[in-house]
Amino acid sequence: MKIKKAFxxxxxxxxRYYGNYGSIPKxxxxxxxxxNHCFRYSFWLRLASIRGGVIEKYVHHRLSIKYGIQIPTNTxxxxxxxxxxxxGIVINGGTIIGxxxxxxxxxxxxxxxxxxxxxxxNVYIGPGCCIVEDVVIGNNVTIGAGSVVTKDVPTxxxxxxxxxxxxxxxxxxxxxxxxxx
Numbered sequence: 001m002k003i004k005k006a007f008x009x010x011x012x013x014x015x016r017y018y019g020n021y022g023s024i025p026k027x028x029x030x031x032x033x034x035x036n037h038c039f040r041y042s043f044w045l046r047l048a049s050i051r052g053g054v055i056e057k058y059v060h061h062r063l064s065i066k067y068g069i070q071i072p073t074n075t076x077x078x079x080x081x082x083x084x085x086x087x088g089i090v091i092n093g094g095t096i097i098g099x100x101x102x103x104x105x106x107x108x109x110x111x112x113x114x115x116x117x118x119x120x121x122n123v124y125i126g127p128g129c130c131i132v133e134d135v136v137i138g139n140n141v142t143i144g145a146g147s148v149v150t151k152d153v154p155t156x157x158x159x160x161x162x163x164x165x166x167x168x169x170x171x172x173x174x175x176x177x178x179x180x181x
Contacts, residue, residue, distance in 0.1 A: 006050040012079035092116035
């Protein structure tokens with residue numbers, strides 16, 4: 001049963017990378033033959049997180065060292081994780097990540113206390129971002145490259161800067177109707 005659940009997550013991740021839902025043999029073949037180290041890492045992270053066998057944990061650990069991606073297996077991650085240009089990624093194990101989240105290189109999500117960030121659904125986090133402490137990032141959010149997020153981010157917004165500030169809204173109806181915000 002655990003392996004079936006793991007492959008539900010893996011199939012959703014595969015869709016984010018390749019645009020279709022592959023069969024289990026096709027996915028395994030892609031992990032073995034593809035040069036996409038981000039999907040390979042995601043594959044082993046999911047297996048180690050859900051099944052938790054010795055082999056899965058070992059391979060996840062080896063890939064973490066090889067690619068410089070530190071996502072602990074106890075991190076709660078929703079469906080459709082996409083790691084773009086995976087290198088230099090450090091995420092605290094208590095972080096909660098929603099569905100369809102894109103994370104980029106040189107990302108850091110951490111805390112000095114026990115409560116790291118909660119990331120909503122459909123979030124894009126640009127390269128070089130730091131998300132610090134117990135912040136809540138809403139759904140449908142874009143975080144610009146190099147931003148430092150120290151406060152909660154409202155749903156449907158774009159934030160950027162140091163510290164990150166709202167620079168726009170992600171409401172398509174505002175663009176279509178040219179309503180000022």
